[in-house]
Amino acid sequence: MTPLLEVQNLSKSYPVGRKGLFGKRMMQVLREVSLSVQPGEVLGLVGESGSGKSTIGKAVLRLIEADSGTVRFDGQDLSTISHADLRRLRKDMQIIFQDPYASLDPRKTIRAVLSEALDTHKLHMGTARADRLTELMTMVGLSPAFLDRRPHEFSGGQRQRIGIARALAVEPKFIVCDEAVSALDVSIQAQVLNLLADLRAMTGISLLFISHDLSVVRYISDRVMVLYLGKVMEVGPADQIHFAPRHPYTAALISAEPSLKHESNRIRLTGEIPSPLTPPSGCVFRSRCPYALPACAETVPPLRDMGEGRLKACIRDDIL
Structure with missing residues (x-):
């Protein structure tokens, strides 16, 4: 089977401090990382803070530019396609952020938040829009009656459900979940993980699930990749990684x-x-x-x- 996402030898460094006699010091956060995600698969990325997990997620989506390496999505090399083609491809590649409080515009209603992505990609226009918004709220376990409320009226778990609905709005093939449950209480984490698992079964979507918690990653992932200081330490099926590292x-x-x-x-x-x-x-x-x-x-x-x-x-x- 051809991978939906294929990353080869991805490296990334950041300049640190002031520029000196020999230029700025460079901090390498990724060192030739390779990975793949099959259609419908959940790949978990796990490691301590500073291991490079979130950098991989952002580089895969080209929210940041890697120093070297290639990222192929659905057969296309993201480093060589035009900005117009990349913009169109973003419909198929979405992200759920860590902080459900900071990731939603407090000035906008939930209707406006969910409609923004649909407007960008010209989806579900006219009378079909209301039906799509109702469907999205129902999919994530929220009442459509909440559409005209603003983010401050929701709990953290509800806000993260709205973030998930926003990512699903354009019917993507792939979502990066960047520490998507780490800011939530344990009981709410379980609810959101179960929701993601149900949505994956319902839609066949692929996930790159990033977390520092191996038990959380194991719960939702098919395979797990373990990172340490920007290097891959181990890869394998989730249960085997957990029970026989x-x-x-x-x-x-x-x-x-x-x-x-x-x-x-x-x-x-x-x-x-x-x-x-x-x-x-x-x-x-x-x-x-x-x-x-x-x-x-x-x-x-x-x-x-x-x-x-x-x-x-x-x-x-x-x-x-």
Whole structure:
């Protein structure tokens, strides 16, 4: 099957601080990341803050420009198409933002918020507009009677449902969910996750689901990609990643989850994630890895195929 989204060797750096004698210092946040998303698939991206998850989501949508690498969506290379073609393609590529409070214009009614994207792409014009808005509110579990209210009249969970309705309004093929439930209470998180799962089953939409919480990612994803300091550490089916991790960093993320089980076999990370300005040599995870060898400081581990859809970036095969 041809992937709906295919990313190859994506890299991105940002200038930091004032320009000096040799120019500005560059902070590399993505290091040759590759991924793919099949039609109807949910790929989860997980990692600590600073791992580059949101940068991938924005680069995929060309909300920011990557330094190098290619992004192909539905067979088209996004780096070479015209602005007019990219504008048309944006109908098929949408985003749900993290903050349900900041992502909605407080001056507009929900009717105006949902109509904006429809106006941009000239969809459901005339009398069909009211039917489409009613359908969208119903799809996300809100009453159409709320259409003429403004965002401040809703709870955080309701606002995120409105954000989901806005993303669905133009009937996209693919949505980036950028920490879409992290700002919500746990009980509301579950409701929104169930809603996304139901909408995915209903519409066949593909999702790139970004979160720092591996248990949340596992709940909704078919496959999971684990990132650390801009590098891919491990990729595999969601349940296999959770119950049988192959990389020490993945195992450490699982160990950090609340559990009533005996804790003697937990992997605990010490220290903070290193600065992207001064990453460790060799394997970027080695400075916090309990299994690191001297060779880990000298070798950048490639992402190796372990079979059964599993990939990992680690020189050791004698652990986990």
